[in-house]
Amino acid sequence: MRIWSVAARGNGRGEPDIVLVKEGFCWPAFLFGPVWFLWHRLWLALLGYLGANILLAGALALFGVNPAQQLLASLVLALLVGWHGNDLRRWTLLRRGYRLVELVVARDEGEAEKRSLEKLAGRVLALQP
Numbered sequence: 001m002r003i004w005s006v007a008a009r010g011n012g013r014g015e016p017d018i019v020l021v022k023e024g025f026c027w028p029a030f031l032f033g034p035v036w037f038l039w040h041r042l043w044l045a046l047l048g049y050l051g052a053n054i055l056l057a058g059a060l061a062l063f064g065v066n067p068a069q070q071l072l073a074s075l076v077l078a079l080l081v082g083w084h085g086n087d088l089r090r091w092t093l094l095r096r097g098y099r100l101v102e103l104v105v106a107r108d109e110g111e112a113e114k115r116s117l118e119k120l121a122g123r124v125l126a127l128q129p
Helices: 027-031 033-039 043-062 067-095 109-121
Strands: 002-010 016-022 099-106
Touching: 002 067, 002 109, 016 067, 016 109, 027 033, 027 067, 033 043, 033 067, 043 067, 067 099, 099 109
Parallel strands: none
Antiparallel strands: 002 016, 002 099
């Protein structure tokens, strides 16, 4: 079972737009960082990631670190993206006007979406369009 954050905002038609974000480590963000940022339209996070990568590569080259240690440093940066990728996604959703409305425990995203819609159907959301 996994935990999913449910973010919602009004869409002007009386129904909320809902986005589910899994809690925990994000393997796609770890393995395909820049592509994952682009897929989820996390522009500021992508710029920060690219800037950190450039600074890291420059600093390691400046200090004459060997290639194996450079690879290890890149792996650590990728691990950080994997650990915090979903947090960056939630942060971006909040910046875009979404509100975190609940947490749902489910086996997969489809079940989490079904459970969240069942819970949200029973209450009125005061969401701004």
